Amino acid sequence: MTSVPTPIPSRTQFVLEEIKRRILTGQLTPGQALVETELAAQFGVSKTPVREALKTLAGTGLVVMSQYKGVTVRMVDADMAREVYDVRLLLEPEALKRAVRRGASLDAAQAALTRADEATDTAERSLANREFHRALYLPCGNPLLGRMLDEVRDQAALVSAVAWAADPSWEREAAEHREILRLALAGDADGAGQALHAHIASFVRRAFPEADPTAQDQEGQA
Numbered sequence: 639m640t641s642v643p644t645p646i647p648s649r650t651q652f653v654l655e656e657i658k659r660r661i662l663t664g665q666l667t668p669g670q671a672l673v674e675t676e677l678a679a680q681f682g683v684s685k686t687p688v689r690e691a692l693k694t695l696a697g698t699g700l701v702v703m704s705q706y707k708g709v710t711v712r713m714v715d716a717d718m719a720r721e722v723y724d725v726r727l728l729l730e731p732e733a734l735k736r737a738v739r740r741g742a743s744l745d746a747a748q749a750a751l752t753r754a755d756e757a758t759d760t761a762e763r764s765l766a767n768r769e770f771h772r773a774l775y776l777p778c779g780n781p782l783l784g785r786m787l788d789e790v791r792d793q794a795a796l797v798s799a800v801a802w803a804a805d806p807s808w809e810r811e812a813a814e815h816r817e818i819l820r821l822a823l824a825g826d827a828d829g830a831g832q833a834l835h836a837h838i839a840s841f842v843r844r845a846f847p848e849a850d851p852t853a854q855d856q857e858g859q860a
Contacts, residue, residue, distance in 0.1 A: 649683050654691035656681065661700055661711055662795045663761040672701060672709040699793045712793075714800040716846045722793045723842040725786075730838065731831035733775035733783050734818075738827035742777035744819065749773075751815055763808060768795055770815055774822070774834070801845030811841065 657677070660666040677688045692709050695701045703709050712718070737744070750770035757763035768791060776784045802808070814837040821830035 649681075649687040650690045650694075653677070653681050653683060653687045654694055657691055657695060658700065658792065659761065661695075662764060662792070662799050664799050666711050668711050668713045668796075668800060670711045671707075672711065674709075698789070700796060712796065714797055718793070719797045719842050719846040722790050722797055723838060725790050726794060726838050727835060729783060729787055730771070730775050731835040733778035733780070733787060734822065734834050735827040735831040736778040736780065736783075737774065737776075738822050738825060738830055740777075740779050742779070744773065744777075744822055746776075747773035747819055747822075751812075751819060754812060754815070760802070764795065764799065764802075767798075767811070767815070774818070797842070797845070801841070807841070807844065811837070814840075 657666070657672070666672070672692060674685045674688045674692070678685045681688070692701060692703070696703045696709070700712055701709055702712050747770055750766050750773055754763050754766035754770060757766055772788070772791065775787050778784060814833070818830055818833045818837060821833055
């Protein structure tokens with residue numbers, strides 16, 4: 639039987655993924671201008687794939703399109719961090735608890751954790767960490783919940799890239815990831831959810847103290 643060849647990614651998809659990779663690894667920094675003609679020349683394509691890729695990235699919140707300033711990488715500030723991580727704190731621990739309670743496989747999370755530990759550069763480690771978190775919430779049994787979390791993945795990664803550039807905290811996060819996975823594999827849904835909540839909250843608290851996403855909860859409990 640003749641195998642069907644894997645479709646070659648479109649030029650737009652190639653440009654999209656490459657620009658995204660450069661943003662999330664810090665090669666393109668917040669506020670940096672993204673000029674269509676320059677990017678087209680770098681990638682050896684016409685301006686059309688670049689324009690379409692930038693529109694898609696604007697939709698995911700990674701770039702900002704302005705009539706006066708053109709297209710720029712989105713700036714990261716405390717307000718953005720608070721918004722993105724507030725969504726993660728509300729949804730991600732619950733998704734993990736549901737995945738554990740339904741006995742979903744977490745093999746993909748284990749594999750991502752191993753890739754992160756074996757990573758040889760920042761880009762590889764960042765990608766593995768993103769896949770680790772996704773592998774925890776995706777098997778929650780609610781596709782809509784998974785898609786909602788997918789929608790903030792890129793923005794969360796942008797916040798992380800900025801924070802890691804200023805204060806690398808890979809080892810601490812790796813240890814927290816291992817503990818989250820240990821609890822999940824042990825079937826402790828509540829413990830895993832609490833550990834994940836603490837992990838997400840502590841990261842943004844360290845990176846953007848003024849954006850502590852748990853502050854409102856604490857005020858409400860006072």
